[in-house]
Amino acid sequence: MNVHQVEKHIYKNEETKLFNVRVVVNPFTRKASGISTLGAARSKVLLFKSELQDLRNKRSKGVVTFEKASALFLEHRGSRYSASGRYNLSNALDRYSGDLKTMLITDITREHIEQLGNRLLTTLKPVTVDRIIRNFRAVFVYLTELGKIDRNPSIGIKYSRISYDRKLSAMSRDEMIRLMSFVEETNHHLLNHFKLAYFTGARSGELKELRVKDYNKELGHVVISRSTDSKTKTIGATKNGRSRVVPLSPQANSLFQSLIMNKDKEALVLPSNKIVLLEA
Numbered sequence: 001m002n003v004h005q006v007e008k009h010i011y012k013n014e015e016t017k018l019f020n021v022r023v024v025v026n027p028f029t030r031k032a033s034g035i036s037t038l039g040a041a042r043s044k045v046l047l048f049k050s051e052l053q054d055l056r057n058k059r060s061k062g063v064v065t066f067e068k069a070s071a072l073f074l075e076h077r078g079s080r081y082s083a084s085g086r087y088n089l090s091n092a093l094d095r096y097s098g099d100l101k102t103m104l105i106t107d108i109t110r111e112h113i114e115q116l117g118n119r120l121l122t123t124l125k126p127v128t129v130d131r132i133i134r135n136f137r138a139v140f141v142y143l144t145e146l147g148k149i150d151r152n153p154s155i156g157i158k159y160s161r162i163s164y165d166r167k168l169s170a171m172s173r174d175e176m177i178r179l180m181s182f183v184e185e186t187n188h189h190l191l192n193h194f195k196l197a198y199f200t201g202a203r204s205g206e207l208k209e210l211r212v213k214d215y216n217k218e219l220g221h222v223v224i225s226r227s228t229d230s231k232t233k234t235i236g237a238t239k240n241g242r243s244r245v246v247p248l249s250p251q252a253n254s255l256f257q258s259l260i261m262n263k264d265k266e267a268l269v270l271p272s273n274k275i276v277l278l279e280a
Contacts, residue, residue: 006038009045021045025052066108066139067101069148070094073139083229083236092135096120100136105143110153117159126160133157192259193270199252205229206238213265215256221247222256 002014011020019041020033030048035041064072070093078086098116100108113136120129133154140152171179180198183191196207205227214223225243228235238244248256259269 007042009048010038010041021048023048023052025049028052064105065101066097066103066105069105069143070097070139073142077138077142080241082227082239082241083234084231084239087229087232089135089138092132093139096132097136105149108153110157113154113157117157121159130158130160133159192255195255196252196270199248199255200224200246202246203227203239207270208268209235210269211265212260212263212267212269215260215269217253217257220253221245 003011003020004014006012006019009021009023011022012018013020016034018033019035019038021031021035021041021044023030023045030052032041032044032048035044074086074090074093078089081089096116098119100112100116103112113133116136117129117133120132124132137152137154137157140149140154143149144152176198180194182188183194188194193204193207196202196210197204200207200222202210202224206224208228209226210222210224214225216222223243223245224238226235227238256269260267263269
């Protein structure tokens with residue numbers, strides 16, 4: 001290709017008689033081709049210089065892309081989440097950020113977040129989109145606290161207007177009695193799992209990690225401090241990251257004593273089972 005430099009940053013293609021522009025302000029580069037006149041090429045050079053200098057200034061102040069900001073957020077704030085919460089957060093930020101990934105955090109506006117949400121609504125339920133936007137909002141809150149951005153662009157953006165009936169969020173006492181009667185009458189293979197869930201209020205992942213050493217016969221309580229994450233297949237803290245002591249009724253004490261009989265302190269209270277219970 002017969003191309004020669006006309007001026008600094010400007011090149012001419014002798015075959016097409018069109019101009020190309022290439023401007024470098026380390027470490028950034030801007031290019032344009034197919035410009036019809038030298039005057040237009042010069043204007044493009046001035047525009048690119050201004051844009052690249054602005055990018056360089058922002059970088060010197062610690063302004064980064066959203067992808068980098070997300071990584072820093074997970075590094076600094078990730079310990080505040082449970083293992084499953086951190087996994088969901090990281091997955092949402094990576095999977096759904098789209099064009100936001102490569103944008104500078106100072107360039108992201110409310111309109112960009114709304115466009116992202118509207119695009120997600122084409123394939124996801126509104127309540128799911130709300131949850132994803134909340135994950136993005138956490139990153140922007142972090143950046144606002146650091147002083148990297150002046151205002152959180154995701155404030156007030158909501159797509160779901162579903163109201164939940166709290167009366168239906170848990171089983172009634174009569175429903176629990178009928179359920180426990182059924183699993184006992186049918187000798188269900190998860191009978192002890194149901195009983196321990198009822199007696200302790202433990203989630204399925206916490207039940208899987210209950211060990212003999214967690215039960216205190218003298219004081220009549222059990223310490224719940226670990227949980228198995230069904231998504232990451234790892235053992236970590238409980239959902240809220242805290243241990244709790246659960247007092248046991250006489251029936252619960254009897255059940256624990258029968259389950260831990262002749263077992264080592266590190267042994268699991270319940271036998272391993274591939275069937276996963278619903279989270280409480």
